[in-house]
Amino acid sequence: RRGGHAEVCLTRGIMCSMFSKDARMNTPTAAPLTYRVTLSDHARSDAQRADILAGELGFGKYFTDHMVAIQWDKAQGWHDAQVRAYGPLSLDPAASVLHYGQEIFEGIKAYRHADGSIWTFRPEANGARLQRSAARLALPQLPVAEFTESLRQLVAVDHAWVPSAPESSLYFRPFMIATEAFLGVRAAQAAGYYIIASPAGAYFAKGVAPVSIWLSEDYARAAKGGTGAAKCGGNYAASLLPQQEAYAQGCSQVLFLDPVEGKYLEELGGMNVFLVYQDGRIVTPELSGSILEGITRSSILQLARDRGLTVEERKVTIDEWKTGVASGAISEVFACGTAAVVTPIGELKGKGFAVGDINAPAGEVTMSIRKELTDIQYGRLPDRHGWLVKLA
Numbered sequence: 001r002r003g004g005h006a007e008v009c010l011t012r013g014i015m016c017s018m019f020s021k022d023a024r025m026n027t028p029t030a031a032p033l034t035y036r037v038t039l040s041d042h043a044r045s046d047a048q049r050a051d052i053l054a055g056e057l058g059f060g061k062y063f064t065d066h067m068v069a070i071q072w073d074k075a076q077g078w079h080d081a082q083v084r085a086y087g088p089l090s091l092d093p094a095a096s097v098l099h100y101g102q103e104i105f106e107g108i109k110a111y112r113h114a115d116g117s118i119w120t121f122r123p124e125a126n127g128a129r130l131q132r133s134a135a136r137l138a139l140p141q142l143p144v145a146e147f148t149e150s151l152r153q154l155v156a157v158d159h160a161w162v163p164s165a166p167e168s169s170l171y172f173r174p175f176m177i178a179t180e181a182f183l184g185v186r187a188a189q190a191a192g193y194y195i196i197a198s199p200a201g202a203y204f205a206k207g208v209a210p211v212s213i214w215l216s217e218d219y220a221r222a223a224k225g226g227t228g229a230a231k232c233g234g235n236y237a238a239s240l241l242p243q244q245e246a247y248a249q250g251c252s253q254v255l256f257l258d259p260v261e262g263k264y265l266e267e268l269g270g271m272n273v274f275l276v277y278q279d280g281r282i283v284t285p286e287l288s289g290s291i292l293e294g295i296t297r298s299s300i301l302q303l304a305r306d307r308g309l310t311v312e313e314r315k316v317t318i319d320e321w322k323t324g325v326a327s328g329a330i331s332e333v334f335a336c337g338t339a340a341v342v343t344p345i346g347e348l349k350g351k352g353f354a355v356g357d358i359n360a361p362a363g364e365v366t367m368s369i370r371k372e373l374t375d376i377q378y379g380r381l382p383d384r385h386g387w388l389v390k391l392a
């Protein structure tokens, strides 16, 4: 609850938490949003929820009983903040998101600690990134404090959906769409911000196993001057065909190169990538304007520096990867992102070549960074960088 200002009232089954009378949130200095909380009349029972949480959760398969919805328009700014039953959105068929793809999203988790408390990881970084994505997609910027508050509001109602099994979490999917009903091509003057949440099991249910990835030489996920650095659905739409190509080659993900020269590593469809050298260097492609700046990436860079590893953020050619792995100079390669945390890459395949060994065990540096990061997230190690924020 925000700084003691919260008041909660229960009126005929409608619970409202009031922070302020001023619902406008179009500037960072505006008063905080007032949430109207309406509990679902078809929420799962304790037994039904327990059944779901005890089974195979997978990823993005089950959703909690409630969602956050906040509206924005040019005249009123942010308003009408609600926590309400999870359910379909009603959109005008002319809503610009459906025609011009004006959409952005985030991915962030809640972790249950051993004492039952619920925490999230660097929400101000996700909130700031949502603002940068919004700026690029000409959508309104939600204040960062309001982003964190929106997570807290959902957890206040759906806290029982945060699982407690090892390496499980509640995955939040905040997103923003242009809702104005207008076919003219310009930035929409009305938008909606939502959060849905999905209990997620350990990403690698059978232990962390190296994956095989496919080098896409025919497609890019982003363009110079395009939206690669924004977390937007459009980038993902562009990555799905190459992803199918990867599956057809027996690979689970795609590696994209820079869109200008087709020579430098960028990232996977939804994860950043790191190379670990035998001599103790850890290398990741520098932010190019078309790479998505992952919060896992930035956290790993910090943890690597803390360990005294030599960290290099620079241009990395695809030849450096191929020859480095072949000669043994590169001992480990991994991908990282919020959903899977750290995924070892065993093998890189492309037209007419394959390097690495999919059957080799996951690398030591990879696994120890993965463990350190998850130990911090689950409260098993001290949070020395102040990355954790308590939600409940």
Ligand SMILES: *Cc1c(COP(=O)(O)O)cnc(C)c1O
Residues within 6 Å of the ligand: 107, 231, 267, 268, 269, 270, 271, 272, 292, 293, 294, 295, 296, 297, 336, 337, 338, 339
């Ligand atoms: C979300 C995302 C990542 C990983 O970012 P995290 O903040 O670490 O989850 C990497 N690449 C793309 C394209 C993404 O959308």
